Amino acid sequence: MTLILSNDDVGKLLTMPEVIAVLEEAYVELAEGRGVNRTRSDSLSPTTWPEATYGLKSMDGIVPKLGVGAVRINSDIVTWPKRGNNVRREKVPAAPNDRWVGLVLLFSTHNGEPLAIFPDGVMQRTRVGATNGLGAKYLSRPDSETVGILGSGWQAGTQLRAVCAVRDIKTIRCFSPNKENREKFAAVMSEDLGITVEPVSQPEDAVKGADIAMCASNSIDNIFFAQWVEPGMHISEIKRPEIEFAALAKADRIAIHTKDPHPLHFTTKDLPMPEKIKGKGWAEAKATLDIEKLPTLPELIVGRAKGRDNPEQVTAFLNNMGMGYQFAAAGSLLVRKAKEAGVGHELPTDWFTEDVHP
Amino acid sequence: MTLILSNDDVERLLTIDDCIAALDEGYREIGEGRAANRTRSDIVTPTVHEGGLYALKSMDGVIPKRKVAAIRINSDILTWEMKAGNRVRVKKPAAPGERYVGLVLLFSTDTGEPLAIFPDGVMQRLRVAATSGLGAKLLARKNAKTVALLGAGWQAGSQAMAICAVRDIQEIRVYSPTPATREAFCREMANQVPARLTPMTSPEAAVKGADIVLCATNSLGNVFKASWVEPGMHLGSIKPAELEPAAVAKAAVAVTHFHDNEPTIIRTHVDPAKEDKHGVRHEPTGLDESALPTLPDLVLGRCRARQSDAEVTAFLNHAGLGYQFAVCGAALLDKARAAKAGNELPTEWFTEDVHP
Numbered sequence: 001m002t003l004i005l006s007n008d009d010v011g012k013l014l015t016m017p018e019v020i021a022v023l024e025e026a027y028v029e030l031a032e033g034r035g036v037n038r039t040r041s042d043s044l045s046p047t048t049w050p051e052a053t054y055g056l057k058s059m060d061g062i063v064p065k066l067g068v069g070a071v072r073i074n075s076d077i078v079t080w081p082k083r084g085n086n087v088r089r090e091k092v093p094a095a096p097n098d099r100w101v102g103l104v105l106l107f108s109t110h111n112g113e114p115l116a117i118f119p120d121g122v123m124q125r126t127r128v129g130a131t132n133g134l135g136a137k138y139l140s141r142p143d144s145e146t147v148g149i150l151g152s153g154w155q156a157g158t159q160l161r162a163v164c165a166v167r168d169i170k171t172i173r174c175f176s177p178n179k180e181n182r183e184k185f186a187a188v189m190s191e192d193l194g195i196t197v198e199p200v201s202q203p204e205d206a207v208k209g210a211d212i213a214m215c216a217s218n219s220i221d222n223i224f225f226a227q228w229v230e231p232g233m234h235i236s237e238i239k240r241p242e243i244e245f246a247a248l249a250k251a252d253r254i255a256i257h258t259k260d261p262h263p264l265h266f267t268t269k270d271l272p273m274p275e276k277i278k279g280k281g282w283a284e285a286k287a288t289l290d291i292e293k294l295p296t297l298p299e300l301i302v303g304r305a306k307g308r309d310n311p312e313q314v315t316a317f318l319n320n321m322g323m324g325y326q327f328a329a330a331g332s333l334l335v336r337k338a339k340e341a342g343v344g345h346e347l348p349t350d351w352f353t354e355d356v357h358p
Numbered sequence: 359m360t361l362i363l364s365n366d367d368v369e370r371l372l373t374i375d376d377c378i379a380a381l382d383e384g385y386r387e388i389g390e391g392r393a394a395n396r397t398r399s400d401i402v403t404p405t406v407h408e409g410g411l412y413a414l415k416s417m418d419g420v421i422p423k424r425k426v427a428a429i430r431i432n433s434d435i436l437t438w439e440m441k442a443g444n445r446v447r448v449k450k451p452a453a454p455g456e457r458y459v460g461l462v463l464l465f466s467t468d469t470g471e472p473l474a475i476f477p478d479g480v481m482q483r484l485r486v487a488a489t490s491g492l493g494a495k496l497l498a499r500k501n502a503k504t505v506a507l508l509g510a511g512w513q514a515g516s517q518a519m520a521i522c523a524v525r526d527i528q529e530i531r532v533y534s535p536t537p538a539t540r541e542a543f544c545r546e547m548a549n550q551v552p553a554r555l556t557p558m559t560s561p562e563a564a565v566k567g568a569d570i571v572l573c574a575t576n577s578l579g580n581v582f583k584a585s586w587v588e589p590g591m592h593l594g595s596i597k598p599a600e601l602e603p604a605a606v607a608k609a610a611v612a613v614t615h616f617h618d619n620e621p622t623i624i625r626t627h628v629d630p631a632k633e634d635k636h637g638v639r640h641e642p643t644g645l646d647e648s649a650l651p652t653l654p655d656l657v658l659g660r661c662r663a664r665q666s667d668a669e670v671t672a673f674l675n676h677a678g679l680g681y682q683f684a685v686c687g688a689a690l691l692d693k694a695r696a697a698k699a700g701n702e703l704p705t706e707w708f709t710e711d712v713h714p
Contacts, residue, residue: 004707006707007710007711007712032627033626033627034627035403035626036401036402036403036624036625036626037401038399038401038622038624041396041399041418043394043395043396043418043419043420043427043680044394044420045393045394045420045422045427045467046422046467047467047468048425048468049468054420054422054427054467054470056420056427056429056465058396058416058418058429060399060401060414061401062401062403062412062626064403064404064405064412064626069401069403069412069414069433071414071416071429073429073463074714075427075465075466075470075471075472076470076714077469077470091713093711093713094468094469094470094471095466095469095470095471095705095709096469096471096709097706097709097711098711099471099705099706099709099710099711100470100709100710100711100712100713100714101465101470101471101472101708101710101714103463103472103708105431105461107414107433107459108433109403109404109405109412110405110406110407110452111435111452111453111454112412112433112434112435112452112453112458112459113433113453113454113457113459114433114459114461117708119708119709119710119714120710120714121710121712121713122712124714125712153713154712264396266394266395266396266397267394268391268392268393268394268420269390269391269392270391345707349453349454349455349457350455350457351362351701352459352461352475352477353453353454353455353458353459353477354365354457354458354459354460354477354478354479355365355455355456355457355458356365356458356477356479356480356512357449357451357458357479357511357512358432358449358458358459358460358477358478358479358482
């Protein structure tokens with residue numbers, strides 16, 4: 001049977017420490033050449049939605065050791081509204097009942113069969129969090145206790161869960177531009193983590209004195225600046241270019257998630273691309289930062305790259321781009337736990353297989 | 359609701375004529391830069407099957423005019439076998455019930471929602487054949503009556519249907535190495551095409567005097583020789599090695615399906631000593647298609663077509679496009695909705711209220 005799971009199922013079944021553990025195992029496989037990942041591709045076109053672009057995005061990966069291949073697909077209506085001083089990239093929930101469209105399909109490497117289909121949202125933020133958690137595990141000071149987080153959205157919660165899974169965190173301060181959002185987030189996460197999350201009105205107040213500063217916004221502009229860097233700090237981001245280049249220049253050790261520089265774009269002719277027009281992202285990063293020379297998280301995990309040498313060093317982890325591979329790793333865990341718990345709708349596998357040669 | 363369709367539904371609903379018409383429009387759109395296509399990618403690893411490989415393949419495309427995007431996914435167990443002296447790649451039906459795994463997912467470019475999910479097999483062969491048919495429609499002699507079909511497999515049947523949809527074909531002469539296979543093919547196709555089907559004992563006998571030669575094999579070696587080319591012939595192939603390069607060189611007009619459509623292949627680390635045995639790429643064929651005009655060029659009149667009945671023409675249909683699934687998928691959706699076909703699943707199963 002092919003399992004259809006919901007975001008609720010994924011949220012109930014996957015715990016952060018387990019996802020961190022399975023990703024760590026999968027990154028070892030990848031570093032040793034025993035796993036494969038395909039860089040995200042975006043097929044982009046006009047849509048009837050005003051001032052928006054349609055994007056069919058996909059990424060995939062296989063962890064042979066875990067017997068699972070995954071394809072993650074997003075079918076997005078994307079807009080670029082200006083919020084405050086920053087341009088955001090926002091996905092419009094344009095599907096019926098104001099919903100987004102992201103799917104993960106898992107396949108068996110043993111017999112090819114589709115194992116499960118589920119929406120990507122909860123796993124998406126869990127794997128981003130777990131990845132930055134691994135960055136912190138391998139780069140931050142082992143005695144780190146204080147976290148400053150910039151952002152109070154969808155990604156910020158899993159960033160905090162992940163850092164709390166790898167370090168004994170005692171104090172968390174949160175800034176986001178909207179007062180109501182950060183206060184609500186602080187209340188929810190204090191409950192979730194059992195650690196008081198203090199909302200603060202300035203980004204400086206969140207990161208000042210923090211052992212670990214985490215950026216978790218959807219900004220396509222800088223939000224963390226060089227003057228905020230303190231000795232011994234570990235800084236992380238979930239997308240380029242949250243951390244200003246001058247701040248990165250102060251880091252003694254920088255690791256990135258993947259050397260893939262950017263998604264591959266396949267577009268209709270003359271399609272407007274606000275990120276490119278504004279010169280954002282890696283195109284700009286290249287001038288200041290040679291990503292080819294930076295070690296990756298898998299290299300750090302297998303000890304091929306050096307972590308921190310002493311408590312004074314500044315470290316940074318750039319979760320520059322996601323990998324389809326992460327969905328294969330976390331997906332293998334999800335399928336195992338879903339079967340154990342008897343969770344999800346079972347559909348006949350025959351609906352998704354065929355007796356004619358493709 | 360999200361439609362779940364079966365191969366039977368696709369076969370019943372979508373005709374070769376539908377696909378040829380849809381692709382004609384689709385190639386105009388992409389030729390004018392109003393559509394997007396992503397070249398196939400294969401990621402390849404070991405599997406538990408001895409001597410085999412696991413491959414997860416995907417390709418996609420968007421046709422904004424029809425408001426449809428498609429991704430096609432294959433999850434294959436690949437093995438290699440020797441057949442009639444040629445090394446051929448064989449997909450093993452390893453899924454429960456000895457089945458293959460190929461899926462197409464269609465999405466709306468208006469709302470992003472998933473519109474349909476269905477196995478790829480029937481559409482796969484329809485779009486390959488419809489593309490070859492469109493090539494023949496624009497290149498073969500108008501009075502072509504006789505077809506030589508080299509191959510009697512899964513793709514050959516739809517090639518026969520497609521060529522009969524674009525020309526008034528009287529006879530199709532079928533050759534494949536195994537007598538029982540070609541004879542069975544002729545029997546099974548008899549009520550699906552208006553032309554007479556004749557099994558032939560050699561490829562030379564099949565192609566001699568034919569107006570159109572269609573190769574429809576999974577061979578990694580040549581199946582049609584340059585010395586067999588006759589004036590006025592139209593040649594079609596679906597695999598790079600099928601036509602001897604010197605045969606294509608004899609064509610006054612040779613058109614390739616599309617440029618820059620070489621799949622991207624990413625693999626786990628492989629022992630170089632085993633590379634050859636387990637290779638997933640075709641050997642180089644010596645056929646250079648990079649300078650040839652494409653089917654969108656041909657459809658839009660940007661390259662010349664046949665100028666006389668004596669000219670030889672060729673259409674090389676060697677790599678598919680994810681875009682074809684968007685184009686044919688849009689045609690399928692129209693027909694499925696009109697016929698109220700398929701199983702409907704709640705769209706909520708495939709959408710979400712949390713930001714991805």
